[in-house]
Structure formats: C-alpha cells, structure tokens
Amino acid sequence: MFKKLLSSIGIGSATVDTKLAKAQYAQGETVEGVVEIRGGSVEQHIDKIDLALVTTYIREVDDHKFEEKAVLARHKVSDSLTIGPNETKTIPFRFTLPYDTPVTLGSSKVWLQTGLDIQMALDPQDRDYLTIEPHPLVTAFLEAARQLGFRLHHVQCEQAPRHWQRRLPFVQEFEFRPASGAFRGRLDELEAIFFVSEHGVETILEIDRKARGFAGLLAEALDMDETLVRFTYGPNDLASLPQLLANAIHRYS
Known part of the structure; x- marks a missing residue:
C-alpha cells in the first residue's frame, strides 16, 4: 500500500524515453522512432501514450511581446497498457511532419514531447528537440x-x-x-x-x-x-x- 501511494505521487513510478531514428528532418518528412517505458517499483496502468509536436511563437498585445506555445500535431503511440516493476516496453511509432512545421532557424525551436497518462500520478514526460530543414x-x-x-x-x-x-x-x-x-x-x-x-x-x-x-x-x-x-x-x-x-x-x- 505504501509503495502504491509513493507511485501515485510520482516517486518510484514509470519513466519514458523517446528515441528517434534521427534528429534532423525536412518539412513533410516521416518521423520514426520508439518510445521506451521503464517500470518503477510497482506495477502501473498507463491509460495512453502520446506524442505532441510543439513550437513557440511571438504574440504581441498592447505593444508587449509574449512567447506562446503551439501544438503542431499530436500522435497516439499506444492505448492502455500495464507496465510491471522494473519492466521495459519498447513501442515503435511513425508520423508525418506537417508542411507548416517551422524551420529551426533563428529563434525557432521544435520539439517532440512524449507523455504517459497515468491515473492519479504525475505525468512522466520526455522532450526531444528536432532540427527541421526547409521543404x-x-x-x-x-x-x-x-x-x-x-x-x-x-x-x-x-x-x-x-x-x-x-x-x-x-x-x-x-x-x-x-x-x-x-x-x-x-x-x-x-x-x-x-x-x-x-x-x-x-x-x-x-x-x-x-x-x-x-x-x-x-x-x-x-x-x-x-x-x-x-x-x-x-x-x-x-x-x-x-x-x-x-x-x-x-x-x-
């Protein structure tokens, strides 16, 4: 019971690591890789695993500039699954970069954010920056x-x-x-x-x-x-x- 309680607040729980086939892509190209999940000290049920392609842009309000995040695309890697203590699961994925993905020149940055949806737990996440070349x-x-x-x-x-x-x-x-x-x-x-x-x-x-x-x-x-x-x-x-x-x-x- 104590271990389950620790897991529910993010201590000793599952971790996630996304590994890409490569780090450099062109707009419209297919991204491939695997999501590796490592179990913690107790068994955990994961409702879903998804990827979000994220960037930032400048928004101006009353002559003041603010940096905002924008989700360019989402990709579901897996539906519900269970990860046992110290178990490792590797799940492959592939998706196509939208044509309007910003090129990573100047201040523009693009990253892939992986999230595990675990009920009543901190959402373990992994962030991987991509180099996006022009189409x-x-x-x-x-x-x-x-x-x-x-x-x-x-x-x-x-x-x-x-x-x-x-x-x-x-x-x-x-x-x-x-x-x-x-x-x-x-x-x-x-x-x-x-x-x-x-x-x-x-x-x-x-x-x-x-x-x-x-x-x-x-x-x-x-x-x-x-x-x-x-x-x-x-x-x-x-x-x-x-x-x-x-x-x-x-x-x-």
Whole structure:
C-alpha cells in the first residue's frame, strides 16, 4: 500500500524515453522512432501514450511581446497498457511532419514531447528537440534569393493577422536584406512567408522599398513603402525560379 501511494505521487513510478531514428528532418518528412517505458517499483496502468509536436511563437498585445506555445500535431503511440516493476516496453511509432512545421532557424525551436497518462500520478514526460530543414521547394527559394544577392537576416514565428491564418495561429517570417546585386540600394528588405502543400508553394512577399527623395521618405514614414505580393511556384518552376522571383520584385520595387 505504501509503495502504491509513493507511485501515485510520482516517486518510484514509470519513466519514458523517446528515441528517434534521427534528429534532423525536412518539412513533410516521416518521423520514426520508439518510445521506451521503464517500470518503477510497482506495477502501473498507463491509460495512453502520446506524442505532441510543439513550437513557440511571438504574440504581441498592447505593444508587449509574449512567447506562446503551439501544438503542431499530436500522435497516439499506444492505448492502455500495464507496465510491471522494473519492466521495459519498447513501442515503435511513425508520423508525418506537417508542411507548416517551422524551420529551426533563428529563434525557432521544435520539439517532440512524449507523455504517459497515468491515473492519479504525475505525468512522466520526455522532450526531444528536432532540427527541421526547409521543404525542398522552400530551399529552392532560399537559393534563388541568394543568387539575387539577398542575405537571410532573421527568421521568427509570429502571430498572424486573421486573414493570413491557416491551420495555425502564427506564421514563420523569413527576412532578407539585399547585400549585393541589382536590388542593393533599391530595397531595404524582403520578407517571405511560405505556405507549402503537396502541389507547390504559395509565398507572401513583403517588398520594402528603399526611400528615395522626399516622396519616398514620406511613404516610408506612413508605412506606404511596403508592397504585399502573392507569389506561387511549383516543382516545374525550379530551373527558372531566380528569374521569376526577380521579375516579381522588379514589378513592385
């Protein structure tokens, strides 16, 4: 009875360890691994085992910024089971990363949180950080921007305006600065948001024109120097992507 009481408050109870096949994945890739449960000093019943894919984003309220957590996906590893004293169980899992999983650049972090649902006990959890690479189509955009002389300056997940929200309450913004090439001196920065799907990428570009003369300075002061452009491309556009991107920016810069 005393051992059961200790177990119910999290002393001598089961522990969990999630082991991934690898730590680096691309958006849309399949994640595989195993959840290893080790029994404590008494037998315990586990109602379920689940995984949560988690990230953080910045939310702004009255000019104050707060970091919020967001669950990108959940995956059930197992229904109810019983783990005996000092017993070890290994359960495999696999799931597909959502296309809108943030890339782990800049301040963006993504982790897999494993939880054991044990009645009347502290919920044992395990946190495993992942390295998320861009989807190949997004990688192609980053390379096209580099060829045009842009340097990736900042990446951050921020709360999205309602009309930009899709499945999640935030978007990941990629901010570029023109370091060389035709757009140096013409643009202050270029920002991009990617909505990846099976068929291609919808990109929202914010083109921040460099102020030129009094009219340009006035436009900049009134935030009229920024233009939003919807830019879409797919696998068949990769060879010409640098030129397509250059044309879109030229049109509005």
